[in-house]
Amino acid sequence: MNPRMRDSSLILGKAVSMTKNKLTVLLFIGPGLAVLFAVSIFPLVYSLNLSLHRWNIIRPYYGYAFVGFKNFVNLFLDYRFIESLKITLYFTGGAVAIEFIFGLGLALLLSSEEIRKKEIIRIIRSVILIPMMVTPVVVGLIWRYILNEHMGVANYFLSLVGMEGLKWYSSPTSALPTVVLVDVWQWTPFVVIVLLAGIASLPTTLYEVSEIDGASAWQQFVYLTLPLLKPIIIIVLLFRIIDCVRIFDKVYVLTKGGPGTATNVISIYAYRTGIKYGNISYAAALSWILLFVILGLCFLLIKIGRWEI
Numbered sequence: 001m002n003p004r005m006r007d008s009s010l011i012l013g014k015a016v017s018m019t020k021n022k023l024t025v026l027l028f029i030g031p032g033l034a035v036l037f038a039v040s041i042f043p044l045v046y047s048l049n050l051s052l053h054r055w056n057i058i059r060p061y062y063g064y065a066f067v068g069f070k071n072f073v074n075l076f077l078d079y080r081f082i083e084s085l086k087i088t089l090y091f092t093g094g095a096v097a098i099e100f101i102f103g104l105g106l107a108l109l110l111s112s113e114e115i116r117k118k119e120i121i122r123i124i125r126s127v128i129l130i131p132m133m134v135t136p137v138v139v140g141l142i143w144r145y146i147l148n149e150h151m152g153v154a155n156y157f158l159s160l161v162g163m164e165g166l167k168w169y170s171s172p173t174s175a176l177p178t179v180v181l182v183d184v185w186q187w188t189p190f191v192v193i194v195l196l197a198g199i200a201s202l203p204t205t206l207y208e209v210s211e212i213d214g215a216s217a218w219q220q221f222v223y224l225t226l227p228l229l230k231p232i233i234i235i236v237l238l239f240r241i242i243d244c245v246r247i248f249d250k251v252y253v254l255t256k257g258g259p260g261t262a263t264n265v266i267s268i269y270a271y272r273t274g275i276k277y278g279n280i281s282y283a284a285a286l287s288w289i290l291l292f293v294i295l296g297l298c299f300l301l302i303k304i305g306r307w308e309i
Helices: 003-051 070-075 079-110 120-133 136-146 153-160 175-200 204-212 217-245 249-254 266-276 280-305
Strands: none
Touching: 003 280, 070 280, 079 120, 079 175, 079 217, 079 266, 079 280, 120 175, 136 153, 136 175, 136 249, 175 217, 175 249, 204 217, 217 280, 249 266, 266 280
């Protein structure tokens, strides 16, 4: 065979083989990309397009007009949005701080040598996981009955010790702390489990050396445990901040954003604006602001995480 023809056939064979490989790769990742586009990318782009227009599904005669960034400008002139943003940040700060403190304390307790040697530790770890396995809507319903002002179990136990029953979620002053309490109950186990795994992976050699040098338990915690756990702590806080900022289900089931506007977080306000009042374009702008809030908080946390403890 002519050398040129042989080289041409080899090149052609390689090209066909590469094409087949690309088609095979596309065959495997194609469905995943299609699903990602359908459920994530397309809705994101569509909601951005909506936020730049004026459209009310209850009053379609208003038309579908391009308004640019007017919806975003109106948001920062809307006192109800500013109020919902403050409520969201208060809820997020309170819930994440309490969950982290309780979670870290329980993780340290369960990782101590005295507790680890006992067989009951397995049962304790299993029981801890139960709250986070329950769906948020069911959690909201359970606590709505437990904390009911008139027939709830919580007020019944308070009456047994001579205390007056509380208006857990029907009072503007106690509604938001109650929602924080319910979120802490459900998601502290997540913090415990992740930090417990992180503590278990820490090198024991450093602790042995520090004990020889005479370091106390508090010094080991401050100068060894916290710095070594910092990457895991950042990840835990990121997950909890993202989840808290976009909370909807538990708040809706417990209080529906009330009483008044006491628990009117951004997601509830967006729901009311878009679904109840039909102002879809304004609700889309609200959703994008919610995304920017999440990104801003995560960026701030990552920047803080780079500082030395």
